[in-house]
Amino acid sequence: MSIEDRFKQSVIATLAKRAANRCANPECGAVTSGPAGEPNGSVNVGEAAHIYGAHPSSARYDEKMASSDRGAITNAIWLCGNCHKRVDDDPSKYPPGLLFEWQREHERLISEQVGKTAAEVRHRYERRHLEEFGRLSYLAERLIIEKDAYWEYLLTAEVLRFEMAPTVQRWDALKRGLYTRPIKRIDRADTFSWLSDKSQEILLIVAAFSNLTNFELARALGEPGVAGSDVDIVSVCRLYGEACSNTLLWEESVRFTRVDDDFSEVCELFIGVAGEVIEQTAKIPKFLTEMIALRPTSGTYKLELMIDLPAEWEKRVTGALKRAERAFRR
Structure with a gap:
């Protein structure tokens, strides 16, 4: 386990206070701190538990998470020692989503006890605000509500992963030949039109990714020193997810289509092009989490993505078409 995977003392102290030193397991709720035998002493049986595990052999470990995310308070829940052991010994019974629900409900109950009216208003706002987004991961919801340091970048990385994950997994399966689609055969007379349409479609796909990356993502994150918009961030990330899904559909369409042998060279140039676009886009969440892991206070960070067609691809396609x-005319 790296240092970044662990919870800092400041995180542990804040987590304990937010939980009022009570176990967040709703079936437990045990007080986790109290007086020791000597007048100046105290005991603590509470522990900051990882929701997603801190290392590969730990419960609920997610290899796609960055170390900084694993050690953040957004990945923490306060439990007594017994409950901590119980949830880690049986991660299938205590999955991440359940622990996030425990954490959220526990803090809601504590907030009501501290200041009932203010807490109720706050939680009404949180519920209404989250309703605007529809389905999100538990971690994304917590980032939206908490809005800790660097939240814009962490939220972007998390929502991008969440929205792109089905397509990335599907693309990996396609490369490995783990599924197929019904074969579609194009009539010889219609082949030129079909190939022309496919060429235009992939150019539009690349343009969409370029616009999202170069313009829309920066706009959603906000100008330096200005808070970004959580609504805009989620919207842009979902556009990425939609673009990735459409890109995979394009890749499937060229892989599972058969044309006359005279046109096979052109089709072979199409294979894998869209998949490369998906792989390049999947680098964005990793870049953002690695950047934030440094806890930067200033500076410039540059991400270069080759969201483009292979070298001289259009020239090669044009030559193959000729x-x-x-x-065809012989």
């Missing part, structure tokens, strides 16, 4: 056309 050769196909000559063969």
Whole structure:
């Protein structure tokens, strides 16, 4: 376990206070601190538990998380020692989503006891605000509510991962030949039109990713020193997810389509092009989490993504089409 995976003392102290030193397991709720035998002493049986595990052999470990995310308070829940052991010994019975629900409900109850009216108003606002987003991961919801330091970047990374994950997993399965689609055969007379449409579609796909990365993402994150918009961040991330899904559909369409042998060279140039775009885009969450792990206070960080077609791809496709056309006219 790296130092970043662990909870800092400041995180542990804040977590204990937010939990009022009570176990967040709703079936327990045990007081976790109290007086020791000597007048100046105290005892503590509470522990800061990781929701997503801190290292590969720990419960609920997620290899896609950055170390800084694992050691953040957004990945923490306050439990007594017994409950901590119980949830880590049986992670299938105590999955991350359940622990996030425990944490959220526990803090809600504590807030009501501290200041009932203010807490009720706050929680009404939180519920209404989260309703605007629809389905999100538990971690994304917590980032939106907490809005700790660097929240814009952490939220972007988390929502991007969440929205792109099904497509990234599906693309990996496609590369490994783990599924297929019904084969579609294009009539010889319609092949030129089909190939032309596919060429235009991939150019539009690349343009969409470029615009999202170069303009919309920066706009949602906000100008330096100005807080970003959680609504805009989620919206842009979902556009990425939609673009990735459409990109995979394009890749499937060219892989599971058969054309006359005269046009096979062109089709082979199409294979894998869209998948590369997906892989490049999947680098964004990793870049953001690694950047935030440094806890920067100033400076410039540059991400270069080759969201583009292979070198001279258009030229090669044009040449292959001309050769196909000559063969077609013989």
